[in-house]
Amino acid sequence: MSGFFSPFITKPVSVSQIMLHVLFALIPGIALYVWFYGPAILVSITLASITALGIEALMLKIQHKPVAPYLKDNSALLTAWLLALSIPTLAPWWLVVVGTAFAISISKHLYGGLGNNPFNPAMVGYAVLIISFPAYMTHWLAPQGVGGVSMSFSDQLGYMFQGLLPDGLTLDAVTMATPLDTLKTQLHQHSQIEHILNMPIYGHLAGKGGEWVAGGFLLGGFYLFAKRLISWHLPVAFLGSLFLIAGIFHLFDPAHYAAPLLHLFSGAAMLGAFFILTDPVTSPTTPRGKLIFAAGAALLTYLIRVFGGFPDGIAFATLLMNITVPLLDAWTQPKVFGKKEKRS
Amino acid sequence: MKTLYQFHGGIHPPTNKTQSTQTPIRLAQLPVKLVIPLHQHVGNCAKPVVEAGDYVLKGQLIGRPDGHLSSAIHASTSGTIAAIDMQPVAHASGMADLCVTLIPDGLDKWIELAPCDDWQSLPHTELRHILRNAGVVGLGGAVFPSDMKLYAHKHKIKTLVLNGAECEPFITCDDLLMRERAGEILLGIEMMRTLLYAEEVLIGIEDNKPEAIAAMQAAVTAGGYARMEVIAVPTIYPGGGAKQLIRVLTGIEVAAGVRSTNLGVQCFNVGTAYSVWRAIRYGEPLISRVVTVTGNVAHPQNFDALIGTPMDELVAQADQLPGTTGYIMGGPMMGVLMPSMQVGMIKATNCIIASSDQLFPAAKPAVSCIRCTRCADVCPAELQPQELYWFAKAKNLDKAEDYHLFDCIECGACSYVCPSNIPLVQYYRFAKSEIWAQEAGKKAADAARERHEYRESRIEREKREKAEKLAAKEKAAQDARAQRAALAAVPETGTMPVAAENPVQQKIQAAIEHAKLQAAAAKPKNTEQLTPHQLAEIADIEARRARVRELAKDNTEE
Amino acid sequence: MISALLVMAAIAGILGAILGFAAIKFRVEGNPLVAKIDAVLPQTQCGQCGFPGCKPYATAIAEGVADINMCPPGGEEGIQKLADLLGMEFKPFGGETKPKPKSVAVIDESTCIGCTLCIQACPVDAIVGAAKQLHTIIAAECTGCELCVPPCPVDCILMVPIAENLSNWKWKYPVYALTVSSSGNAAL
Structure with missing residues (x-):
């Protein structure tokens, strides 16, 4: 018997499967990442995954919760993957571990575990790292074919785990500022957008390599959408608003404000639109709430990118909008069947 | 072609209907005993009018309606009343209620009925009276006394909606009834239309029942009914809910706590229409109904069974298979697990599913809500089930009510889709009954305050x-x-x-x-108008007192 | 200087008049807080709080004389409601005071001598009877306060807990154990 009370049947779908689908949807983006930046990211992902599962199990054990069912829900894995994808490729191993551990233990379990955390755990992890270890958070590898020197996989591992660089190599030679960072720095030096975009790190739309990875995440987003795992509201409102805001600034002053497509395909915009903002636990539940939430996140992202001090704004935009979720939910309760207007 | 409307949400669970539609409705065997509850309807429990040991005929009144909102209960066959006592009944609580136990004599002898050839000539109050005394109640599951629903001022009801949607999986009793007795259903509908002064009749049937649709359509054509339409509605659960069907057919949304009649619509189940016809035309009280027996049985089918038939006797006729763990009355979405296999079927019993572990495997353990809002996506009442769950779980009842808990129709769609396997409906049921209890307590407190x-x-x-x-x-x-x-x-x-x-x-x-x-x-009256004798007595006393005084004076002087 | 003083005085006068008028116009009879607290109390009038009824207890709470955890019939929910109403912390029952199952008084009719003492004790007039006549309790009106029990000289009044029946049956709070998984790696 399914239980003593109806309904006696349920649709064969589980949280674990949903999370698995989301992980699956990340694969095209990760594959392109590996293609352009080498396999070091896989090491980070693996490291983050192991840490996440270990910390998750520990936290469940401490709280006397059943470990196996919750460990199998794959939510910790998703947090780990998202965090690993957000931090620089050449991040030392302990950075990944600290970030993941903080995300799982503090921002997830101290708030009551899955379903109760108000803030996106991966983004909390990212925020903690970028505030605490800003220097390490700039170790982005240059994509293949850009920059003079390229690092072999074993060299990368050597740096990640032992902090050692091969003889004759400096960190500056192998890492570089992200396209968004470069843009900001160059604009500060009174360069024109046109000239900046002619630099070798830029590709067709945005950063070379990065634009392709973003495309991979977009593809994964379409998969999630086709599988009806996410609703259209969040990604469409986010990308649409970002496009619109960037477009307005760009039209106003094309020399100093980059084209909207550059914003969509730079940094974590695509990852954020389809995988970070769409975290159901930390986003609003009502359709209108989702639209406002995503539009707000887009505005904040743009403001932080263009006028703020950090290279990318997704993490802080997400966290700031997470604060508003209970309010948005309460404000945007939809109309009920047969009732004239929304609840007073 | 009529424009159809949509309601929000809905789900498509496996229908499992074909199993029980292969054979026609079969007359169930007379059971060894009948357990007939006296409270099978919305309203007051019927008052028993027979005693243990009485011999009753089929169709004889055994419980009379008590009060305005109540209905009559009749003997389903002829036989002897064995007991009138508390027995487990077909209710989710598993508690006992007052039941009449009837031992059939096997003759199945009818009481003299009062058929009516010319019902159009009867006043409406008389027709309603017949229905009330025949114990006709809504057979779609709500068991609301039909006479109470068949009252309307002229031109107030525009549309009479007949519900043949039967959206719940497994259930096919209305399907078979419409296939086989379409003509009589339409005659009953016509009676309802007359009583309600309704202009048009819309018969909604889900499009997974082409045979029933064809039969009903043929009957409408054959009968030459005007402004009566058989409409195929999309198969989606809970499209057969009264509110949902009204919405699909007319576009009108009947909110919780609002009567559909105020919006010009009344809705009945097709089975009720059939019973209305039998009750008025032939004077037959509601003592039997069509019931689907399905699930873990060798021959799933529909029976025309007597009210009070113990469920196990009925299921046995469909050849129960080993591994049966219990019976579900109704469908798998909104049905109720029976407290025992021996409970008597009631007017609300549209389906009995013999359940087994294979049919309904054990629920996976519930995990945390991840606010995925799949529940909100499927909720036909357009609620936010994840919020209601949160409030009900925290026993924050005021807030739950604020978020329209009482608009929930308990269709179970939210629980069905929940990836966390949370028994959502169970939380809403708990919250609702808790609020009702609190309101009752508040009422009692107010009464006590007033009395104090x-x-x-x-x-x-x-x-x-x-x-x-x-x-x-x-x-x-x-x-x-x-x-x-x-x-x-x-x-x-x-x-x-x-x-x-x-x-x-x-x-x-x-x-x-x-x-x-x-x-x-x-002044004391008794000192006036005294007899001479009394006066003499008084004088005597006075004289004695005087003498005593004299004596006393003398003594002191001495 | 003078004009400023005059203006100030005039303003003071006008405002004073408005305040005075408001005090008369919007005068509130009685203490509304008492009524609000009274509305939350279960109205058993049992005196278990140490006050001679619900209203006096409500008044005492409003005046800050009494604690909010002294009403056993209200249960912990009652305390919670009072705490919410008054913006106070929830305070559990202390010591002897414990909520009991809701009961009604029943008179054993074979023992009752018709003394009317219980009738005088009942705070809600739920007992009918007359001198040297059998008394009975209107169950629907009985608040279960037990005040009729001690006066009875023949101890014929019993408190009977209200049994669950079909009309007062409630759906239970769903308790679904987080089951032990097959890998054996779980508990609760």
Whole structure:
């Protein structure tokens, strides 16, 4: 018997499967990442995954919760993957571990575990790292074919785990500022957008390599959408608003404000639109709430990118909008069947 | 082609209907005994009018309606009443209720019925009276007395909706009834239309029942019914909910707590229409109904079974398979697990599913809600089930009510899709009954407060009245003393002529006179008009007292 | 200088008049807080709080004389409601005071001598009877306060807990154990 009370049947779908689908949807983006930046990211992902599962199990054990069912829900894995994808490729191993551990233990379990955390755990992890270890958070590898020197996989591992660089190599030679960072720095030096975009790190739309990875995440987003795992509201409102805001600034002053497509395909915009903002636990539940939430996140992202001090704004935009979720939910309760207007 | 509307959400669970539609409706065997609950309908429990040991005929009244909202209960066959006592009934609580146990004599002998060839000539009140006394209630599951729903002022009801949607998986009783008895259903619908003065009739049937749709359509054409339409509606659960079907057919949304009749629509189940026809045309009370027996049985099918038939006897006729763990009354989405396999079927029993572990595997353990809002996506009442769950779980009942808990129709769609396997509906049921209990408690408290305050004021009043009485008595006594004093004073003063010159004194004098008279009147009456004998006695006593006084005086002087 | 003083005085006068008018116009009879607290109390009038009824207890709470955890019939929910109403912390029952199952008084009719003592004790007039006549309790009106029990000289009044039946049956709070998984790696 399914239980003593109806309904006696349920649709064969589980949280674990949903999370698995989301992980699956990340694969095209990760594959392109590996293609352009080498396999070091896989090491980070693996490291983050192991840490996440270990910390998750520990936290469940401490709280006397059943470990196996919750460990199998794959939510910790998703947090780990998202965090690993957000931090620089050449991040030392302990950075990944600290970030993941903080995300799982503090921002997830101290708030009551899955379903109760108000803030996106991966983004909390990212925020903690970028505030605490800003220097390490700039170790982005240059994509293949850009920059003079390229690092072999074993060299990368050597740096990640032992902090050692091969003889004759400096960190500056192998890492570089992200396209968004470069843009900001160059604009500060009174360069024109046109000239900046002619630099070798830029590709067709945005950063070379990065634009392709973003495309991979977009593809994964379409998969999630086709599988009806996410609703259209969040990604469409986010990308649409970002496009619109960037477009307005760009039209106003094309020399100093980059084209909207550059914003969509730079940094974590695509990852954020389809995988970070769409975290159901930390986003609003009502359709209108989702639209406002995503539009707000887009505005904040743009403001932080263009006028703020950090290279990318997704993490802080997400966290700031997470604060508003209970309010948005309460404000945007939809109309009920047969009732004239929304609840007073 | 009529434009159809949509309602929000809905799900597509496996229908599992074909199993039980392969054979026609079969007349169920007469059971060994019948357990007929006296409370099978919305409203007051019927009052038993028979006693243990009585012999009753098929169709004889055994429970009369008690009060305005109630319905009659009849003997389903002829036989002897074995007991009238508390027995487990087909209810989610598994508790006992008053039931009549009837041992059939096998003759199945009808009581004399009062058929009616010409029902159009009867006044509407008379027709409603017949329905009430025939125990006709809504057979879609709500079991609301039909006579109460068939009352309308002229031109108030535009549309009569007939519900043949049957959206719940497994259930096929309405399907088979429509296939086989379409003509009689339409005759009943016509009666309903007349009673409601309804302009048009819309018969909604889900498009997964082409045979029923065809049969009903053919019957409408054959009968030449005007403004009566058979409409195929999309198969989606819970499209057969009254509110949802009304929405699909008419576009009207009936909110919780609103009567559909106020919006010009009334809705009945097709099975009810059939029973209305039988009750009015042939005078047959509602003592049997079509019931689907399916699930873990070798031959799933529909039976025309007597109300009160023990479920296990009925399921046995469809060849129950081993591994049956219990019976579900109704469908798998909204049905109720029976407390025992022996409970008698009731008017609301549209389906009995023999459940097994294979059919309904054990639920996976519930995990945390991840706010994925799949529940909100499928909720036909457009609620936010994840919020309601949150509030119900925290027992934050006010907030749950605020978020329209009572608009929930408990269709179970949210629980069905929940990836966390949370028994959502169960939380809503808990919250609803908790709120009802609190409201009942509040009502009782208000009544108690009122009674207490009344008692306080009564005690206060009594105290006051007592004090007033006492004061009045004291005053009277004082007055009396004053009068006596006045009486003694008058002869001594002897100033009457002088006083008479002064008007104030005159008044006082008058008062004194009056008081004197009163005092005289107040004097014990038994000292006047005494017999000579009594006077002699008194004189004698007085003489004795005088002598005693004399003696006493002498003694002191000595 | 003078004009400023005059203006100030005039303003003071006007405002004073408005305040005075408001005090008369919007005068509130009685203490509304008492009524609000009274509305939350279960109205058993049992006196278990140490006050002679629900209203006096409500008044005492409003005046800050009494604690909010002294009403056993209200249960912990009652305390919670009072705490919410008054913006106070929830305070559990202390010591002896414990909520009991809701009961009604029943008179054993074979023992009752018709003394009317219980009738006088009942705070809600739920007992009917007369001197030297059998008394009975209107179950629907009985608040279960037990005040009729001690006065009875023949101890014929019993407190009977209200049994669950079909009309007062409630759906239970769903308790679904987080089951032990097959890998054996779980508990609760």
